[in-house]
Amino acid sequence: MKFEKHSYCTGTGLKGHISATYFDLVEVFGEPSYGPDDYEGDKTTCEWHLQFEDGTLATIYDWKTGETPKQLYSWHVGGKSMKAVDLINETFEEHANV
Numbered sequence: 001m002k003f004e005k006h007s008y009c010t011g012t013g014l015k016g017h018i019s020a021t022y023f024d025l026v027e028v029f030g031e032p033s034y035g036p037d038d039y040e041g042d043k044t045t046c047e048w049h050l051q052f053e054d055g056t057l058a059t060i061y062d063w064k065t066g067e068t069p070k071q072l073y074s075w076h077v078g079g080k081s082m083k084a085v086d087l088i089n090e091t092f093e094e095h096a097n098v
Contacts, residue, residue, distance in 0.1 A: 002052070002053045003029075003050045003051060003052045003053065003058075003087075003091065004050070004051050005029070005030060005033055005048070005049065005050060006033065006049040006050065006051055006057075008033070008049055009049040009050075009051070009057045009058075009059050009078075011057075011080060012057055012058070012059050012078035012079050012080055012084070013078055013079075013080075014076050014077070014078055015077055015078060015079045015081070015082050015084055015085045016077045016082070016084075016085035017074045017075060017076060017077060017085075018060065018074075018075050018077055018085075018088055018089060018092060019072060019073070019074050019075075020072070020073070020075060020092065021070060021071060021072050021073070022036070022046070022068060022069060022070045022071075022073070023070065024092075025048065025060060025075065027095070028091060028092050028095040029048050029050065029060065029091075030048075032046050032047055032048050033047055033048055033049040034046065034047045034049075035047060035068055036067070036068030043063060043064055044061045044062055044063060044064075045062055045065060045066070045067055045068045046061065046062050046068040047059055047060065047061040048060040048061070050088075052087050056079065056080075056081070056083050056084055056087055057079060057080060057084065058077060058078065058079045058084035058085075058087060058088050059076075059077070059078035059079070059084075060075050060076070060077055060078075060088065061075065061076050061078065062075060062076070063076050
């Protein structure tokens, strides 16, 4: 599924998780929208803001870690529906099977 990166997504909330390393996420989704070095959030240090071709908004982010996890981590997936989680996981799995 194709997606575009956005600088900011509003109205999303936690819908699920994806287990991956920071480097795996960068490989699949590109550099994060914010972080790890240029973002000073109070609850997150790194975020991807994505919009899929069907209009679904999704975010991937760490939560209260203090610093961006680079090892295997259960990243939070935000969205307005569970479809965000499905699309993130499908895109991640498609890339792994290439």
